[in-house]
Amino acid sequence: MPVTAANPVPDDPALPREAGQRLARGVTRLMREMHHAALTEFVPIPGLRVDVMALTPAGEVWIIECKSCRADFLADRKWQGYLEWCDRFFWATDCHFPTALLPEESGLIVADAYAAELVRPAPLTRLAAARRTRLTRDFARVAAWRVQAMLDPTGWSGS
Numbered sequence: 298m299p300v301t302a303a304n305p306v307p308d309d310p311a312l313p314r315e316a317g318q319r320l321a322r323g324v325t326r327l328m329r330e331m332h333h334a335a336l337t338e339f340v341p342i343p344g345l346r347v348d349v350m351a352l353t354p355a356g357e358v359w360i361i362e363c364k365s366c367r368a369d370f371l372a373d374r375k376w377q378g379y380l381e382w383c384d385r386f387f388w389a390t391d392c393h394f395p396t397a398l399l400p401e402e403s404g405l406i407v408a409d410a411y412a413a414e415l416v417r418p419a420p421l422t423r424l425a426a427a428r429r430t431r432l433t434r435d436f437a438r439v440a441a442w443r444v445q446a447m448l449d450p451t452g453w454s455g456s
Contacts, residue, residue: 316365323408324349324389341382357384385419
């Protein structure tokens with residue numbers, strides 16, 4: 298379908314349908330541009346699932362929570378539990394999100410499905426060395442499992 302005023306973005310079969318997943322896609326593209334390794338839907342401990350976790354070249358752990366609308370933000374009761382699992386915490390929203398709702402002591406990324414921009418840096422709160430080691434190891438293991446599942450989807454159970 299051609300790009301027109303009624304259809305400003307061409308149909309993309311790889312484009313996620315959920316708004317939060319589209320934001321995560323743009324965020325992971327920004328992370329790659331910044332030379333950070335990123336995983337979506339990462340579970341640091343049972344009961345917590347972060348939208349995007351990134352490892353920076355310096356070894357920092359970033360968590361980015363994607364919020365597609367006001368109701369999504371107001372319904373989130375678990376985000377403060379993420380703070381003890383990262384060096385920096387960010388919100389990712391689209392350009393229409395009322396950012397005045399977001400805590401000022403966190404970072405802000407504005408994103409869409411194709412790109413993102415870091416608008417406000419997050420303050421640094423250093424993780425304990427043991428927690429950083431565990432998160433880095435778990436991050437690497439999950440990333441390797443996901444690559445293996447892509448290379449051999451019928452022979453990989455992920456357990």
